Amino acid sequence: MATKLYDYDPAEALKSDDAIEVFLADAFETGDAGHIAKALGVVARAKGMTSIARATGLAREQLYRSLSEDGNPTLETTIAVMKAIGFQITGKRAA
Numbered sequence: 555m556a557t558k559l560y561d562y563d564p565a566e567a568l569k570s571d572d573a574i575e576v577f578l579a580d581a582f583e584t585g586d587a588g589h590i591a592k593a594l595g596v597v598a599r600a601k602g603m604t605s606i607a608r609a610t611g612l613a614r615e616q617l618y619r620s621l622s623e624d625g626n627p628t629l630e631t632t633i634a635v636m637k638a639i640g641f642q643i644t645g646k647r648a649a
Contacts, residue, residue, distance in 0.1 A: 595621030609638035
């Protein structure tokens with residue numbers, strides 16, 4: 555019997571702000587810029603990339619490019635996306 559494989563989209567699991575908060579916290583804890591950018595992209599897709607593009611004033615294509623594993627969003631883009639999804643970047647002392 556053949557095993558059926560399905561594509562998994564983590565954006566589909568991010569149904570609540572609590573889930574998004576945990577997802578983003580985990581991403582930021584890695585300290586890996588590519589991982590953080592990709593995680594922001596996943597959250598933006600979960601929230602609706604079109605509405606995020608409208609809220610930030612950035613083109614959807616630009617957001618998809620910037621918020622990918624190979625993307626390198628500017629701090630301005632990162633802050634705008636965080637604000638659009640209802641979160642903020644906070645400075646806290648490293649453990």
